[in-house]
Amino acid sequence: MKNDKLSYYLQKFSILIVLAAMFLVCSCLSPYFLKTNNLMNIARQLCVGILIAYGEMILIVSGFLDLSVGSVLALSGVLAVSAYKATGSMALALLAALAVGVACNLFNALFVGNFGVPAFIATLGMQQVARGIALYYTGGANILQLGKFVNIGQGMVGILPLPVLILIGVTVVIWYMFNHTSYGRNLYAIGGNRKAAEASGINSIRSIYISYAINGLLAGLAGVIFMARNNAGLPNGAIGYEMTGLTAVIVGGTSFTGGVGTVMGTVCGAFIIGFLENIMNLLGVNSYVQSVIQGLIIVLAVAFDIRSKSKKSSKVIMAADDNAGKK
Amino acid sequence: MQCRGGLRRKSRGCSYMHRPGQGKLLLAQHPGRANEQEENRLLLDHRPGQGNQLLMQHLGVRRAGGKPPPAWLSLPGKIFFPGGKNFIKKGWRNVKKFNKIMAVAMAAALAAAPMTASFAEEGGDPYRVCFVARASADTFAAWLTSSIQEAAEEYDDIELTCVSGDADDNKMASLLEDCITKEYDLVIVQSNNNAAQAPYVKNLVDAGIPVITTNPTTHQSDLDGVTGDDEVDNAVLAGTGTVDADPVEQASRGAQRAVEEVPENGNVVVLRGPSGNYHAEKRREAWDTYFFSQREDVTILYEDYANWNSDEALNLMETWVQGGTHIDAIISMNDNMAAGAIEAVRNNTDYISEDGTPNFLAYGVDGTAQGCLLVKEGLLTATALQNAAEIAQLNMEYAEKVLNGEMDVTEVNDFVEAPEINADNVDEYIQIYIDNGELSADGTMAE
Known part of the structure; x- marks a missing residue:
């Protein structure tokens, strides 16, 4: 009985175990890894990635995805910077970024939800469109002289960086949404079986629009933090960030086929990648070698997670067979 | 000229x-130009009811009637208008339909395109x-x-x-x-x-x-x-x-200064451009020739590819500064990466003293507006202009x-040429960027 409980917890928290193991290994590999500043750096560096990952998670859980998030981030970021430079108002800049993020994603939702275009294709198109607009608008040049705009990316509140505080707030909201709202539960239902979810009265089109809109809000917020961190409006920034977000989500145990995923898993997934990048940079590993190691560890982490979960499901099936036999 | x-x-x-x-x-030497003129002539010759025929002829489309169509011609019909029992005949009709649509579409596209003929009227393409x-x-x-x-x-x-x-x-x-x-x-x-x-x-x-x-x-x-x-x-x-622009000459500007400026037994980090890029590789070679070969006491703490990107350099530098050893100089193959690395230490008291003076050196290349502003702030020691x-x-x-x-x-x-930009002459280069609108005169707000 005790063993069953232990294996249940081992399986449930397998991703946390991987993260803890990585933390221990990294601590042994470099004496600088455990320094407060370094851990704070990792958190700061992961803020943008985790915000993106939350958006991707919402979509992947409901059976969709977004390949345009890096470009939408860049577009909303440069427009926010421009809005700030034109008005001097941080609130307006933030509003502009969120509005642009949502607008781009409503287009995604329109094509995915109403026209039935596969999410991969629709968002791939938006990836090109958003990046093109960002480059066209800026002429490909960085926007400089950001003034106090940088505070949202570089500022501190007490001992905590402001982006980390924002991330904590967003995490609480996303966690609550997934676990305590009917919308959150609808996402799992749509991702698990869309037709069954619709048959049971869930409006899947509405959910798609809301999911993409939330993804847009997160991309807009991430765009503002990204540009402020870099102290420049970078139209060519965040290229490939959709993969950063997707990797964190998948490593965190979210099923690419939909219906499965947790906020804790996504945060753990992001930190596994973050620790890995950090320790390799601290050890001075060449970036090409880093790619090889990162790829292998991601595959191993996911394989471990899938294996532990498949053990769990096979045990449930065996238990069900036993019960049926007894009857 | x-x-x-x-x-x-x-x-x-x-x-x-x-x-x-x-x-x-x-x-x-370019017979295609003649073809273009022929296309324009066809368009100019367009008459209601005739233009399509001209265009159809020009596009190699056969007239209806005459010899029966070859079987292979039904393939586009089958692809674009599938179905039907007598698919060869139907396919041929569909080919005609398809070709008509294509001819009209092409005519519309050609009409919409700005005709080079307008220039020809003024004396030549x-x-x-x-x-x-x-x-x-x-x-x-x-x-x-x-x-x-x-x-x-x-x-x-x-x-x-x-x-x-x-x-x-x-x-x-x-x-x-x-x-x-x-x-x-x-x-x-x-x-x-x-x-x-x-x-x-x-x-x-x-x-x-x-x-x-x-x-x-x-x-x-x-x-x-x-x-x-x-x-x-x-x-x-x-x-x-x-x-x-000569990449070796550009990088040598900073490298020659660094020979004098980097402290003895100093520790440096190197940010590289994309692997295989000629300018990235040659600039790095110039640093070997003009700096590292003459300052063998200097240690390269970290060196990595940030691919000309500011955000990649920022992430690298944020981690490198946690390495425990003070970085005396940032050697970057362009200003964009130098800017990212500098952002990583801008608020770090180990690198910026209380009065705002940095206790590190930084070298870039390109002399971009961002690079010039950093030189003005005293955060970028020197860069070399590559004037686009x-x-x-x-x-x-x-x-x-x-x-x-x-x-x-x-x-x-x-x-x-690749003139060096440093604290002494940066104002004149900032003025160039103010004049071309890339920077604002007050240096803070307007675009």
């Missing part, structure tokens, strides 16, 4: 040869020049592209098309092949990867299209391989001209001369 560049430049063996009649010769940029998402390439567009506006006889390779060698290859198909009169190429693009540049030369390679120069060794003989390896690709506007102006100036037969493309061989 006057050089409108605001800065000095030096010319390497340039000579100007007037070759009367070469302009006409160029046109004669403009020369068609294509600039193939390595990437639109690269800060410097974007600066160069916009500068070339601005420079081209000065020339009424040049119609410029700009395309971007998006830092993708495969796309670069396709774009260069397209330039042959489209029979441009002259092509300006900014390679992403010299060795990868060299065969395609040679194809352009073989097709009789004059080519100027720019920032970076394409060398003969990019095509044939490095021989070890500097003279052979540094020769410009046969049949092409070049307008460039001047490179652009020279490219267009030489392009026009070549197209008008005033010189041969192989005689185009010009390198802009």
